[in-house]
């Protein structure tokens with residue numbers, strides 16, 4: 001494959017991004033597919049999934065369970081919305097479940113507590129031990145591409161821990177359903193994975209998370225055989241595997257509406273305005289992805305937002321008066337280029353909070369000209385202070401960021417090899 005960078009004419013995906021091919025039309029494969037799917041098809045699909053979901057809910061409520069549904073709860077706006085929906089619209093007996101890895105911010109943890117109190121739902125937190133997190137994260141960042149993991153490898157690994165431990169908890173508590181807060185920008189047109197079908201696929205040799213189970217086994221070694229992280233076919237086949245779905249992909253969901261909805265519940269919009277993410281590790285993950293694929297971890301999410309006219313995460317940080325328009329394709333491409341230049345500058349100059357000075361600050365602000373124009377000096381300044389943590393985080397994980405070559409690699413595995421859906 002040639003590594004000449006060809007950018008899709010319609011969105012921001014380019015030929016160095018894993019799974020992206022640019023056809024003769026100049027469009028990427030995602031835009032091509034998008035062109036074939038009409039709003040009518042999307043609507044029909046959503047209607048039929050919603051009907052199936054309601055049938056499943058009715059069925060579950062007829063039976064007696066400790067809880068009807070386990071909701072993956074990150075403390076962010078989407079999972080809060082999903083939790084509220086399950087409890088208050090569908091009257092489900094919910095259990096909120098959160099995975100706390102070492103880089104979940106204090107703000108995110110505080111939000112979780114406030115929200116479960118406000119919603120008055122039972123909640124559990126699973127704190128993943130640092131030893132496990134470090135081992136798997138470091139191994140995945142260095143070798144994940146050999147298992148078919150792509151530009152968002154770090155988030156895929158956290159997603160795996162979240163969902164897999166959630167499935168194991170659901171199985172052991174006899175909870176028949178698990179749901180997450182992915183919306184259609186993240187999760188596409190939505191699926192319902194019935195537990196019995198997942199088990200049938202396991203009998204046919206297809207593990208729920210594909211090669212990620214192999215990666216986890218290799219990263220953790222013999223010591224963790226039989227642990228909660230392990231895939232044990234017999235254990236799964238002898239249990240009731242929960243049915244999984246992402247209802248926000250197919251029920252009516254307006255992400256901006258969810259803010260006002262949360263305000264009504266007394267949950268401040270302001271707490272979701274913190275810079276983009278619940279995870280502080282994102283900049284380091286983005287750096288590695290920039291080295292390997294010349295894109296950040298969430299380029300497909302941004303591209304999908306552009307394609308479907310959704311707001312991007314950055315825009316939702318702006319206050320509503322400043323929040324006038326969607327970013328254009330050209331602006332997004334430029335912003336991501338600036339972001340890459342800033343990340344590379346930090347690593348090339350070995351910067352951290354101690355070594356950073358005014359000279360560096362000015363240089364970095366210069367690199368991020370459009371970002372400053374669009375988001376203001378203060379927001380960009382906050383971002384700059386966060387990227388300085390990369391050096392310490394790399395040391396924590398035992399990774400030498402300078403040893404990661406800036407040459408583009410092909411990810412050979414296909415989507416089917418790394419199923420991110422249960």
Ligand SMILES: [Zn+2]
Pocket residue numbers: 008009010011012013027028029030031032
């Ligand atoms: Zn495209």
